[in-house]
Amino acid sequence: KDSSHPIACVFHCIFKLGALFLYLFGGVFAKDKKGAVSGASFIIVTVFCILLLAADFWVVKNVTGRLLVGLRWWNKVEGDGSTTTWIFESAETQNTNKFDNSVFWTVLYASPVVWLMLFIAGLFKFHFGWLITVCIAVALNGANLYGYYKCSSDQKAKFQRLMMRGAEAGAMAMIKNNVFGMLSKFSGGAGAQTQPPSNSYV
Structure with a gap:
């Protein structure tokens, strides 16, 4: 009820949660009778985790950011094919x-932090094979975080410029009204003083 885009909020979280769940518990379900994860099971879990992370990256970058906070970032390859321009866009009006806003930014900031903690845990446990998934997760979530941080800075700058324009327009309108008011009072007073006295005859 509190959200303007509840479906977007769900998709903003669901792929992240799916990747985390599969990373944390996929190895448990993929163990053989000896308690070890087979090579085939490891590959399957890793591939599905990466697919979920890629889907999350695309949804957050192209859909939920635009709907939930009015932000979008993307890159454009120039005509020469070797130059890439990064573009950070923000809506003229803030959401x-x-x-x-809370769902978007909380989940966006929390995701790379969680994956960094899992990276540290993997190092201490010497689970170097699983760190492939963690590194990809940190890279994709970090890219979205950086992109939207830049977009947010651009939006704040636009909002400040809009406020300054509004303040300038208000000040000019007030000065204009005061000047016209003073001129009208001055012209009215001068007319009253120069009006010839009327003669009365008995």
Whole structure:
């Protein structure tokens, strides 16, 4: 009820949770009778984790950021084929739905932190094979975090410029009204003083 885009909020979280769940518990279900994860099971879990992470990256980059907070980032390859331009876009008006903003930014900041913690845990446990998935997760989530941080900075700058323009327009309107008011009072007073006295005859 509090969200303007509840489906977008769900998709903003569901792929992240799916990748985390599969990474944490996929190895448990993939163990053989000896308690070891087979090579085939490891590959299957890794591939599905990467697919979920890629789907999450695309959805957050192209859909949920635009719907929940009015932001979008992307890169454009120039005509020469060797130059890449990074573009950070923000809507002219800020999204006023606090629930959507909270869900978007909380999940966006929390995701790379969680994966970094899993990376450290994997190092201490010497699970170097599983760190492939973790490194990809950190890279994709970190890219979205950086992109939207830049978009947010651009949006704040636009909002400040909009506020300055509004303040300037308001100040000019106030000065204009005061000047016209003073001129009208001055012209009215001068007319009253120069009006010839009327003669009365008995």
